Amino acid sequence: xxxxxxxxxxxxxxxxxxxxxxxxxxxxxxxxxxxxxxxxxxxxxxxxxxxxxxxxxxxxxxxxxxxxxxxxxxxxxxxxxxxxxxxxxxxxxxxxxxxxxxxxxxxxxxxxxxxxxxxxxxxxxxxxxxxxxxxxxxxxxxxxxxxxxxxxxxxxxxxxxxxxxxxxxxxxxxxxxxxxxxxxxxxxxxxxxxxxxxxxxxxxxxxxxxxxxxxxxxxxxxxxxxxxxxxxxxxxxxxxxxxxxxxxxxxxxxxxxxxxxxxxxxxxxxxxxxxxxxxxxxxxxxxxxxxxxxxxx
Numbered sequence: 001x002x003x004x005x006x007x008x009x010x011x012x013x014x015x016x017x018x019x020x021x022x023x024x025x026x027x028x029x030x031x032x033x034x035x036x037x038x039x040x041x042x043x044x045x046x047x048x049x050x051x052x053x054x055x056x057x058x059x060x061x062x063x064x065x066x067x068x069x070x071x072x073x074x075x076x077x078x079x080x081x082x083x084x085x086x087x088x089x090x091x092x093x094x095x096x097x098x099x100x101x102x103x104x105x106x107x108x109x110x111x112x113x114x115x116x117x118x119x120x121x122x123x124x125x126x127x128x129x130x131x132x133x134x135x136x137x138x139x140x141x142x143x144x145x146x147x148x149x150x151x152x153x154x155x156x157x158x159x160x161x162x163x164x165x166x167x168x169x170x171x172x173x174x175x176x177x178x179x180x181x182x183x184x185x186x187x188x189x190x191x192x193x194x195x196x197x198x199x200x201x202x203x204x205x206x207x208x209x210x211x212x213x214x215x216x217x218x219x220x221x222x223x224x225x226x227x228x229x230x231x232x233x234x235x236x237x238x239x240x241x242x243x244x245x246x247x248x249x250x251x252x253x254x255x256x257x258x259x260x261x262x263x264x265x266x267x268x269x270x271x272x273x274x275x276x277x278x279x280x281x282x283x284x285x286x287x288x289x290x291x292x293x294x295x296x297x
Contacts, residue, residue: 046074047271053080053087053100054179055207056128056226057260060291061100064279067287075271081207084179091263092118097272099263102128102226103179119266125279126260127294129227129249130184133212133234135219140164142238145188145255151222152189154199159220171202172211172223180208183258184224224256228292249294260293 051061058081065077084103090096092113105120113120132148134140140163143151150156151169160166174181181204190196205211211223216233227244230236236243239255248254268276278284285295 044074045072045271045274048076049078049098049272049275050090050096051077051079051087051098051100051262052082052090052096053098054084054102054260055081055174056102056178056180056228057100057126058207059228060126060288060293063287063291064275064284067283068275068278072274075275077275083175083177083206084182085177088120088263091120091265092116094118094265097264098276101179101261101263102258103183104261105263120263121265121267123262123264123276123280124259124296125262126285126288126296127249128258128260129244129246129254129294130180130224130256130258131227131230131244132222132224132237132239132256133215133230134222134237135215135217136233136235137219138164138235140237142241145191145240148239149188149191149196152184152198152202153196154201167220170218170221171199172214172221173198173202173204174208174211174224175204175206180224180226184256187256226293230292246289246292246294257294 049065051065054061058079061079065079069075069077084099084101087096087099087101088105088109091099092109093116099120105122110120132143138159140159143162147156147162151162152171152173154171156162157169158166159169173184176182185198189198203214205214205223208225208229211225212229212231212234215221215223216231222237225234227246227249230244236245242248242254244254244256249257262276262279264272264276280296288295
């Protein structure tokens with residue numbers, strides 16, 4: 001707030017002139033006191049936090065916890081993956097303070113939480129694009145959303161149907177406990193028919209890294225992973241002419257982008273609030289970018 005605007009009036013200027021000496025004497029003392037209080041508050045920050053959930057968020061959540069604990073030695077943060085559904089279940093059961101999720105909480109999960117005396121509160125912490133990846137040897141460079149959905153429903157089964165080699169498509173998906181599995185199903189597989197399901201032939205894998213590794217090893221494979229897991233070992237396929245990247249997820253041009261969340265039981269306070277505020281601040285959001293995701297606007 002710029003207080004100079006309010007000092008344009010004659011009476012205010014007179015009051016300022018009369019008290020200038022006093023203000024000058026007290027400024028240094030006030031600043032010093034504030035610095036001392038701030039230092040003491042930081043030094044006294046202590047407690048433990050348990051975080052569980054999304055494997056998409058696992059790397060950045062681990063980076064957050066390590067950096068925050070380095071700055072606050074009195075705080076202990078435990079981070080586990082297992083999938084968004086697992087994390088939300090842990091929050092509902094009272095075994096996790098924060099649930100990491102790569103999808104929004106479901107209505108039935110909210111109902112279960114409330115029945116258990118838990119009030120889920122949503123906190124957006126980052127943005128992610130879900131990259132569709134194939135083996136670098138694949139001839140396929142681009143797919144439409146319609147083709148992508150048909151592939152994962154099992155309606156397109158050979159790469160030659162979409163401009164690739166004459167080879168059976170190997171489908172690689174996250175497992176059903178994953179928020180990425182749920183989001184991809186809703187936005188791609190069942191985009192035109194909410195009752196549509198993944199093809200029975202899809203191989204369900206427990207993590208983004210597992211999919212990336214399998215695609216890198218199988219020339220006929222296709223899967224989907226978070227931006228933070230992209231390496232030169234896989235090739236990104238453009239969807240409707242746009243490739244997944246930090247830039248396209250930020251500007252909204254990539255069609256498979258989403259928020260990433262942390263859920264708490266009620267509004268946070270104490271060490272949990274300090275941690276969440278830090279994540280949403282400059283340092284935490286820089287780590288989001290460092291890990292290949294998109295900082296919040």
